[in-house]
Amino acid sequence: MPDNGLSSQTVAQAALSPIEASKRLAAYTAVDHHVKPEHTIIGIGSGMSLQSARKNPGILSRSDYALGSTVPYVVERIVQQGVEANKKRVFIPTGFQSKQLIVEASLNLGDVDEYPSIDVTIDGADEVDSNLNCIKGGGACHLREKVLAEAAKTFIVVADYRKNAELLGTNWAPGVPVEVVPFAYAKVLRQLRDVLGSPNATLRMAIKKAGPVVTDNGNFVIDAPFDQEKMQDPSKILTQIKLLTGVVEVGLFCGLAKAAYFGNQDGTVTVRREDGTTSQVTA
């Protein structure tokens, strides 16, 4: 295997916690099921740099590090398909972090403006409900993630068992990520609180930088939690938020995923599909 950094020191493999093992299981199974030899344009969701993970081997074991920790295993599995399988392929990133991941894995990099039709996009999620609606944007990448999900003939979600929920907002407490142009943030924040019923909506603040999180597109992010009743119908709240002037994109992905793969602690993978069927797969 070429020295692309993925051969021997794979993502702190030896020290995988049960949660990490379940992420890897979901990612590997999804790649095995959906990234086939005939697929040449592949969307790669948000995932941290493998180089960063190697420099800090404990990083993938941190349960609070929910910023694209599953997708590196997608890339790892794709690389394992071999140089021959990958040489004709082009990989489209969802943002800065994902671009680094592709480049470090020595895969061919492309952009969605050049390849607006993608064979398959695989991405993580912050939570998935029983109808495959997802909350995304924990890493503030949901605008580009949604573009790649919509551009794909097949959009697949990979996650560990903690993300598998009946209702959005069950385990994911921060709320719905809303990317907003800086000029409009205060007005949108007020509307989310006073008009749309999210009194605890807040502007997401950066860590290790003074001030707000700034997305890859130069915008701000508001996290808007909604009560269970509102989250029963994510499409409705998605439409209401999207209509607020100044909102660029909402981290609710409704009707996009063809299937979601959840790695379980017992070594199985739960596969939920858009037709409503569910199965347990053993890798």
Ligand SMILES: O=C[C@H](O)[C@H](O)[C@H](O)COP(=O)(O)O
């Ligand atoms: O903006 C970020 C995304 O929506 C990620 O896909 C999400 O945060 C998933 O993270 P993880 O793979 O660490 O569960």
